[in-house]
Amino acid sequence: MPTTSPSEPAHKPRQPTPADYRRWRQYLADERAEASIYRALADRREGEEREILLGLADAEGRHEAHWTALLGDQIGRPRAASVRSQILGFLARHFGSVFVLAMAQRAESRSPYSTDPYATPAMAADERIHEEVVRGLAVRGRTRLSGSFRAAVFGANDGLVSNLSLVTGMAASGVSSHVVLLSGVAGLLAGALSMGAGEYISVRSQRELLSASRPTQVTLTAAPALDLDQNELVLVYKARGMSQAAAEHRAAERLGYFTCDCDPSLSLQPERAAEEDEHEAIGSAWQAAISSFCFFASGAIVPILPFLFGMVGVSALVVAAVLVGLVLLGTGAVVGLLAGASPLWRAMRQLLIGFGAAAVTYVLGWIFGAAVG
Structure with a gap:
């Protein structure tokens, strides 16, 4: 049974009309603008986020090449990008904020490629995936802002x-x-x-509740004096969500009976609280107040x-x-x-x-x- 290549349209489209060429020129202008937006955002990021944004820009470049090839000698003069893309480009170049990513997420979700007979299935799939990628990047900024x-x-x-x-x-x-x-x-x-006052009390109380829920170092100091036959240490680890086998394994390590790295999920790990980030979801009490x-x-x-x-x-x-x-x-x-x-x-x-x-x-x-x- 014949299959369609991801680089080809899902079905053979009709002969292009002048309206098709105009639409393709607009697609081409928007793809160029979107690639520029992602590169501008990448210039303001480092590490993993920068690589992700550059990867998105490369994908938009592939889409640009598709429309350029279809247009051929009908490419004409470069068209202006849509107003939305122009606004996003300005914000990305001058601010690079989470607002740009949020707007880009919405733009990716409204891609017309899924219904355009001249767009390939791979391009339509790219746009759906791009929405999720941008959503993931925007979540980081939203978390810091929330x-x-x-x-x-x-x-x-x-x-x-x-x-x-x-x-x-x-x-x-x-x-x-x-x-x-x-x-x-x-x-x-x-x-x-x-x-x-209410916001300060609310956030401060929430932080105190979270602090009270964090594990302490008591298992390190009390373990040597515990009775192996009446080992409450197993109960500690079970209360923290471990299975019976995992809790017994961890308790035995704490008591110093053996050390085994055969299963990383059971191996001895330092019990230290996760580092606090004042810009995480609940924020700081004074900042909120x-x-x-x-x-x-x-x-x-x-x-x-x-x-x-x-x-x-x-x-x-x-x-x-x-x-x-x-x-x-x-x-x-x-x-x-x-x-x-x-x-x-x-x-x-x-x-x-x-x-x-x-x-x-x-x-x-x-x-x-x-x-x-």
Whole structure:
């Protein structure tokens, strides 16, 4: 039964049309741009990550050669890459951040090669694999960011939504703009201090729990005095997840009865805690607390800016809502980019949640003001 070579299209395509040639020229421009992006990112990396990125650039070069060969004398003048590729290229050359990898991951996931009759099965498979490779590289940056980034995003959004809700609720109750402003400032200070303290306690407690779970050196100091016939040391290793055989083997080594390297998984290894990385997922307590405080304050000040500049009444509320909406859209888009998802949907979700909370508070404030009045 005949098979298709990975370097050939899955089925014989029709005769190329002018539209095909235009599409191929765009593919060629984008492949060149993507190869340039990966090389620019590689210039900012070292070791394994650099080699991986250069490998991706080489793969894009193979795809470039495929479209160049198909175009032949129809290659024409070089075309500009897509807007997305141009933005990625600019970011990669000037910043080289995890945002570029997150955006590249999304771009790889939307490759048209799986449905294009002129792309080979190998090219389509390459693009699917590239998405996973870029995802793996992006995970490293996301992990380093996640602790402080989580506190920053949560802090900013809490500040925006909670203070906008407070301001709208107070305004709806019928109090003066001066009281609304004072309420907003009080909400900013109270919320920022509460967020910072809560984040510090949360992260610090999590680190203390992890520290309490790490193995200690007690097996080294207590082992010589243990009774072999009543060997609790075996229980220690079983509690750590070892099988009965592995635990007995390790206990015998600890007691000094023999040393055997025949099975590396059972051989004696120093019992030392893994090195801590302050940039791992949970981050440091002070870093999380300071980030949470600063970003809550920066978010909470937005709704009261119109009142600080002397605006009053409905116009101040409208301006506050517009400013908060823009910031919510921005933070939502950033979260979407980092997650490799649609920034537009994440931005709209953030906006709807924030405005929904403010609308509910406004109605409650209006009801309370009417009842008191």
